[in-house]
Every structure is written in C-alpha cells, then in structure tokens.
Amino acid sequence: MTKLIDPKILINAATRTINMEREAIEVLTQRIDDTFIHACELIMNCKGRTIVTGMGKSGHIGNKIAATLASTGTPAFFVHPGEASHGDLGMITSNDVVIAISNSGKSTEILTLLPLFKRMGIPLISMSGNPHSPLAQTADVHLDISITSEACPLDLAPTSSTTVTLVMGDALAIALLEARGFTAEDFAFSHPGGALGRKLLLKVEDIMHKESEVPVVTLTTPLSAALVEMTQKGFGMTVITDSDGKLAGVFTDGDLRRQVDNGINLGTAIMKDVMTSTPKTIHQDILAAEALAQMETRKITALVVENSENNVIGIVHMHDILRAGVI
Incomplete structure (x- = not known):
C-alpha cells in the first residue's frame, strides 16, 4: 500500500525552493558591473565563436546557454570538457572565446584545459561560485554566480546554483542581442523550421x-x-x-x-x-x-x-x- 504524503509537506518544500531560488537570482543584479561589461566586450570582439564548457549539471546549463547565444546572434556551441581532452579541443580556435562554468571553480576536467587555452591565446570568461578558485583566478573575466545555499535541504543537489548560472547566461545573451541590434527577422532566420520562423518570414x-x-x-x-x-x-x-x-x-x-x-x-x-x-x-x-x-x-x-x-x-x-x- 502506498504511503500517504502530507500535502503540506509537498507545498512547503516547493514554496521554499522557489523562494530560495528567487532570492539567489535577486542578488545577481548587484553583480552586473564592469566585469559583466568586460565579458560582453570580449564576446562582441570575438572573430570566431563563443565556446561554452562545463561538467555535470554545469554542463547541462552550459549547453542551454550556448544554444541561447547561438539563436540570438552570437555564434556559439558547447564542448564537453572531458571530450575536449580527447580530441574535441580541435573544435576550438585561437579566434574563439571560452566561457567555462564550474560552481566550485575546481572541476578537474576544466582545469586541465586552462593551460591550453592560455597557450592558444583564447580569452577566458569564468562563471563560478568561488572567486578565489583556480578557474576564477586564471580567467580574464570572472562572473560571480555564488549563492548562500542550495535549495536542496541537504545543500548538496545543484538547484539554486544552476538557476543562477542559467540566469547569468541569459543576461549575457540578451545584453549581446541588444548590443548587436538583433531583430525579430534575424531570430527567424535561425528558426526557419518552426512556427516562429514561418510567422516571421512568410510574406x-x-x-x-x-x-x-x-x-x-x-x-x-x-x-x-x-x-x-x-x-x-x-x-x-x-x-x-x-x-x-x-x-x-x-x-x-x-x-x-x-x-x-x-x-x-x-x-x-x-x-x-x-x-x-x-x-x-x-x-x-x-x-x-x-x-x-x-x-x-x-x-x-x-x-x-x-x-x-x-x-x-x-x-x-x-x-x-x-x-x-x-x-
């Protein structure tokens, strides 16, 4: 027989999660400063593509950030850091810029790539919750995505941290979109197969x-x-x-x-x-x-x-x- 769950427990947990993640996002507005502007300038001045990389949950979020950038006028794609060490690094050129995501700033797979990025002269933007981490210290620009605690009651499962990372990525994408003068028609050209493309392009x-x-x-x-x-x-x-x-x-x-x-x-x-x-x-x-x-x-x-x-x-x-x- 299925054990009955008190509905109040479910509602309280969900409400607490939403409130904690909202509070974590609100803190981000204080971090949109000169470092954010510098990150935007590095991407705007890039002659190649924006490469996003990250492990685990940071990788999942990074994949989405890359997709958002690509669909809003900033050529971008995601590279798995583990695969990059086994051949996929050849996808990255000296004309590119890298956004490396790691909440701890200590992901081994990403740290392994840092000397190679530096050797190639590739500008590095880090997104980390630890400004003193090896990743943050090596980067040309560090975007602070630190949080007080995860929404997970064990403070273990990436929840608030991934939400904040995603929002920072969206902030970058939209700031760049407006800076480029990206239009609805431009957006439609990267979405020709869907209803949006038909709506915006069909005459x-x-x-x-x-x-x-x-x-x-x-x-x-x-x-x-x-x-x-x-x-x-x-x-x-x-x-x-x-x-x-x-x-x-x-x-x-x-x-x-x-x-x-x-x-x-x-x-x-x-x-x-x-x-x-x-x-x-x-x-x-x-x-x-x-x-x-x-x-x-x-x-x-x-x-x-x-x-x-x-x-x-x-x-x-x-x-x-x-x-x-x-x-």
Whole structure:
C-alpha cells in the first residue's frame, strides 16, 4: 500500500525552493558591473565563436546557454570538457572565446584545459561560485554566480546554483542581442523550421493566389456572370477592375446577401451598381502574419493583393495563412 504524503509537506518544500531560488537570482543584479561589461566586450570582439564548457549539471546549463547565444546572434556551441581532452579541443580556435562554468571553480576536467587555452591565446570568461578558485583566478573575466545555499535541504543537489548560472547566461545573451541590434527577422532566420520562423518570414507573395486563380470581372459585367466567376474560383468574392485594369472594387458573398435583402434584380444588375468601391487591399511584400491580423481586425476572410502601380496581382485568403502555419 502506498504511503500517504502530507500535502503540506509537498507545498512547503516547493514554496521554499522557489523562494530560495528567487532570492539567489535577486542578488545577481548587484553583480552586473564592469566585469559583466568586460565579458560582453570580449564576446562582441570575438572573430570566431563563443565556446561554452562545463561538467555535470554545469554542463547541462552550459549547453542551454550556448544554444541561447547561438539563436540570438552570437555564434556559439558547447564542448564537453572531458571530450575536449580527447580530441574535441580541435573544435576550438585561437579566434574563439571560452566561457567555462564550474560552481566550485575546481572541476578537474576544466582545469586541465586552462593551460591550453592560455597557450592558444583564447580569452577566458569564468562563471563560478568561488572567486578565489583556480578557474576564477586564471580567467580574464570572472562572473560571480555564488549563492548562500542550495535549495536542496541537504545543500548538496545543484538547484539554486544552476538557476543562477542559467540566469547569468541569459543576461549575457540578451545584453549581446541588444548590443548587436538583433531583430525579430534575424531570430527567424535561425528558426526557419518552426512556427516562429514561418510567422516571421512568410510574406503574402509566398502564399497568395495569382494569375488565373484570381476571380476578376469588369465594371460592366452582369451580376449573374460575376456570381459564376465567384463560384468557379471559390473565394466567396471577386475583384472588379476598370477599363485600365486598375482595381475599382470588390464584391463578396456578404454584398450579395445585402443586395438580395434590398431587392436587387439579379438578372439586370451590373457590377458597378453593387460592388464595394473601397476594398481592403494589401501589398505583396507584407508579412503574412500582418495580413492575418488585418483580416481578424476587419472581420474579413480575404484581401486583394496589389503592387505599387495599383494593379491586382493576387488574392490571399485566411485559410491560406492558417494552412501555412502562421497562427
């Protein structure tokens, strides 16, 4: 039979952990000083990549820091210090900068690499909880990630220390992002496979219907013929152009319902009498996400796509945007 656990014990332990880790993070703000600026400058001036290394839990956090740096404009990757001593050191060049993470500052696998970094002339940034450790003393810049105690009641399992390390890494990444003028489009280029990339990079011209797919009639086209064009093209609307081929208006299923309610003669009406002469349009270079936002705001399902000469070049429908994964 499973032993019952007092819920209060679970809640108290969780609350205590969160509070301790929050307090540890708050102390970090006092350490964002000239040493932090120096670390940022070393990375900004690096002609190669930022190499992050660390053992154990520090390694797991270092892997994430490297990934965050890489996705926010700072070329970076993680190197396991144990593997570096057995060949992977060849991945590191003299143009790189190293961020070495060790809470104690005494990890043997990392200390083994320090003379090699110095011989290669590689700038070294340490992240350690011990400013007097061999790692901190050897580094060109030491970022203090010390804590009062771990959230673990035994003060053994890395908890508060790994959280503080991760936050310091995020602080570096975001400071560098802003210093580089890194944009949302830059971010999307490093995330092209996901929904984020599709949302940020996909433009109207990439998904719009064009040429023969676009329903088009003229000002003098009978309403009955326009309804046939709308049915054949399947957008629930048609574009109306003038004698010069310029956009004159649109006619939608909603317009048809309103005209029927007004008693229009479907057999004799022509498009210039029933169309909406101020259609909602969009340019082909606009992001698909913006087109979707306009549709939602205006409560419509399609937009006419124009070029700079006011010529109709396509139709973009809400379903096209949603199918493309822009949500």
